[in-house]
Amino acid sequence: MRVLAALSGGVDSAVAAAKAVEAGHEVVGVHMALSSQPQECRLGSRGCCSVEDAADAARAAEIMGIPFYVWDLAEEFEQTVITDFVEQYKAGHTPNPCVRCNEFVKFRELAQRARALGFDAVCTGHYARIVRTDSGPQLHRGRDEAKDQSYVLAIMGPEELPRVIFPLGDAPSKSWVRSEAERMGLGVSNKPDSYDICFIPDGDTQGFLRSHLGSNPGDIVDTEGRVVGRHDGYWNFTVGQRRGLNLGNPAADGRPRYVVETKPQLNQVVVGASELLxxxxxxxxxxxxxxxxxxxxxxxxxxxxxxxxxxxxxxxxxxxxxxxxxxxxxxxxxxxxxxxxxxxxxxxxxxxxxxxxxxxxxxxxxxxxxxxxxxxxxxxxxxxxxxxxxxxxx
Missing domain, CATH: 2.40.30.10 (Translation factors)
Known part of the structure; x- marks a missing residue:
């Protein structure tokens, strides 16, 4: 098969592409540049899509001996992931940007372009399995429960299942993947995993939201509507949060209170007892x-x-x-x-x-x-x- 392999610059995608090569597929590597400022370096294991990641992806492709291209998808990422992230918080929701990224960028854009260019399938380093059955392909959890990514892949829909390859689905552990990278000489075997939200590399989600949504002071109220504190923007709070409430009036029973709801229409954050969660x-x-x-x-x-x-x-x-x-x-x-x-x-x-x-x-x-x-x-x-x-x- 002709396979388009997504190379993020990390160890997972590199090993997945190399496994596709070893399986005899005709593989072409592509790095999806999602950052509008790729010149920025990674902060340890935070963030992705930096110039360092693009260079690591290119080196891995060279070692594998496969063609390599960089696709600039920063505009698509900004519109479908970052903008949606901000708007969801403004609506009082708690979004998962990784799900949206997989839906709109890593599979919609990647798969559409792959089909247009005549590829039979796309290959990524996700930890999930495609099981082929008489009734069609099925998406299953990855063998390694600690790394299983089926949750964020579910958004892809049934139409993409026949056209994806997840070579790491049966990987027993991340250490095994790193050992495979070392065996193949891919040069990224010791590269740290990226974590947190990739477009907030410093991990300061509240600061990011503040820069986009500004300040909007309002009341923190209990479930009876009594004002117990003030907030600087309801989008800085999510259900289950306890820290950072700075409540001026303690609960009558002395028990801690948690965010149980945000009300954008009233610009309120509602707090209550633990059992309400x-x-x-x-x-x-x-x-x-x-x-x-x-x-x-x-x-x-x-x-x-x-x-x-x-x-x-x-x-x-x-x-x-x-x-x-x-x-x-x-x-x-x-x-x-x-x-x-x-x-x-x-x-x-x-x-x-x-x-x-x-x-x-x-x-x-x-x-x-x-x-x-x-x-x-x-x-x-x-x-x-x-x-x-x-x-x-x-």
């Missing part, structure tokens, strides 16, 4: 269903036998009959006991799920991903999270 019902929009052969029916017998909590059980051994929901990239999935899909008049779909056990700190704007066993079956954007009637506090 525990929810067991989630409503979502922008549903993407990846499993046309699996409609998400709940196997009640399997759910009862499995129990309400995954505990410490290996995610790659979860019973295939159990549907679980995950709301963070490396969060522990929760067993789903009820699932409802609804179609809107505009052709979009909504999703509502009930969980066997309450979970904490769910915010609007986060992604919810559904699994059956290790298989990803759906992704949606959280709009509302709440406690169902009769639920016991966690």
């Amino acid at each position: 525990s929810i067991d019902h989630i409503d979502c929009s922008e549903l993407v269903w990846l499993a046309p052969d699996d409609l998400g029916e709940i196997d009640e017998l399997a759910t009862r036998e499995f129990g309400p909590s995954l505990g410490e059980r290996c995610l790659n051994e979860v019973d295939e009959g159990v549907v679980t929901a995950q709301i963070r990239a490396h969060g522990v999935p929760s067993v789903v006991t009820e699932l409802v899909r609804e179609n809107n008049e505009d052709g979009s779909s909504r999703l509502s799920v009930a969980l066997a056990q309450p979970i904490r700190g769910v915010a609007a704007g986060q992604s919810l991903v559904l699994y059956r066993g290790t298989r990803v079956i759906a992704e949606a954007t959280i709009e509302r999270a709440y406690r169902g009637q009769g639920s016991a506090a966690s």
Whole structure:
């Protein structure tokens, strides 16, 4: 196959491309330059898309003996990821920019350009697996649970599954990947992983939002509407936050308070007791269903036998009959006991799920991903999270 390999400049993408070469594919490497200021250097392991990363990607391609190109996607990244990130916070949501980057840049732009140029597939260094079956390809968790990236890949949709290759899906560990990079002489075996939000390399999210949204002082209120403090911008707060509230009036019971909601229309941050963070019902929009052969029916017998909590059980051994929901990239999935899909008049779909056990700190704007066993079956954007009637506090 003719394969277009995305080379970020890191060890994962380099080893993935090299594995595609070893598998006999005709591979071309491409570095997606996403930063409007690529001349900036990385701050340790923070950030990406620097001039250093582009140079490392070029060297890796040269070592592999494959053609290499740089695509300037900074404008697309600015419009679809950074702008969306700011607007979501302004709307009182807590977005996941990695999900949007995978949706709009790493797969939409990469896949569209690959098809236009006559490539059969794209290859990336994500830790996830594509399982080929008689009913079509399926997206599954990566073998290494600590590095599994299926959560952020679910947004790609079913149409891209036949045209992607994830050579690291069966990698047993990151140390194994680094040893493979050293064996292949790729020169990036000891390069640190990038983390945090790539376009905020100093890690100061509040400072970044302040530079884009400015200041907008307002009230911090309790669940009864009583003013207990002041804020400089509701977008600086997210559900579950405890630090940095600077509340002037302590709670009557002396217990700590947490952010339970932001209200952009009223310019308010709402705080309350810890138990208010525990929810067991989630409503979502922008549903993407990846499993046309699996409609998400709940196997009640399997759910009862499995129990309400995954505990410490290996995610790659979860019973295939159990549907679980995950709301963070490396969060522990929760067993789903009820699932409802609804179609809107505009052709979009909504999703509502009930969980066997309450979970904490769910915010609007986060992604919810559904699994059956290790298989990803759906992704949606959280709009509302709440406690169902009769639920016991966690």
